[in-house]
Amino acid sequence: MMNKPTILFDLDGTLIDSTEAIVNGFYKAFRSYNLTEPTKAQICSLVGHPLEYMFGSLGVKEHLIADFIAIxxxxxxxxxxxxxxxxxxxxxxxxxxxxxxxxxxxTTKTSLYSKNLLENLGILKYFSVVIGRDDVTHPKPNPEPILKALEAIGKSSKSYMIGDTPMDAKAAKSAGIFSIGVTCGYESRENLESICDYVCLDTLSAVEYIKISNS
Structure with a gap:
């Protein structure tokens, strides 16, 4: 395994589109408390962050956040x-x-949901490890989940993190690996270019770039 590079993927906005499920879940939580729903754009701008941060940023009072997350x-x-x-x-x-x-x-999704999704979409078999929010104490942008994934996979000649948000890039930099931003997700190219080592249109383009870089 050491002579092969390692590629770590984010999920939302990088490999999958779960916008509908995420937005509808947020709408349901806000409706349950008869509160004005945030806009789809407001919710999408926070995708990739832990739910606690997302609800807090959308104005939910701290003592209610756990209830909103449960709904x-x-x-x-x-x-x-x-x-x-x-x-x-x-x-x-x-x-x-x-x-x-x-x-x-x-990912900042739980590992159970992530594995179920990947299995349902027919690609779980390709991954040696799936690190979710429940597998770490500190999620992205902390390097802990990336370091945990790298430890599980084993030594590689070079490692990469592909993601659609600055959090992915920040975690990669802190972990000492190459960060590639993709513009197919929830962040602007301008913001990604300000922090990523490389930015491209989508995840397939990122994979092709890595393959050429290691040929």
Whole structure:
């Protein structure tokens, strides 16, 4: 495994589109308390952060955040498989990457939901490890989840993190690995270029860049 590079993937906005499931879960939580729902754009701007941070940033009082998360998770649990799809070229990106690299997932979703999604979408078999929010004490942008994934996979010639938010890049930099931003998700190219080592259109382009860099 040491002679192969390692590629770690974020999920939302990088490999999958679960916008509908996420937004509907937030709407359900706010409606349950008869509060004005945040806009879809407001919710999407926070995707990738832990739920505690997302609800707090949307104005939920601290003592209610746990209740909002519980309502969100209940709704998400019922709908996430039906309301989540692979991004265009997502399957091709993972399949192609598996031909020359060791693969892992690092996400702020829980590992159970992540594995269920990946299995349902037909790509779980390609990944050696899936690190979710429940597997670490400090999620991205802390390097802990990336370091944990790298430890599980083993030594590689070079390691990369592909993600659609600055949090992915910050975690990668702190972990000492190369960060690639993709503009197919929830962040602008300008913001990604300000922190990522490299930025491209989508995850397949990122995989092709890594393959060329290691040929």
């Amino acid at each position: 969100y998770k209940d709704d998400y649990r019922q709908n996430y498989l039906a309301q989540t799809t692979l991004l265009p070229s997502g399957f091709e990106a993972v399949s192609k990457a598996s031909e020359f690299a060791n693969l892992g997932v690092v």
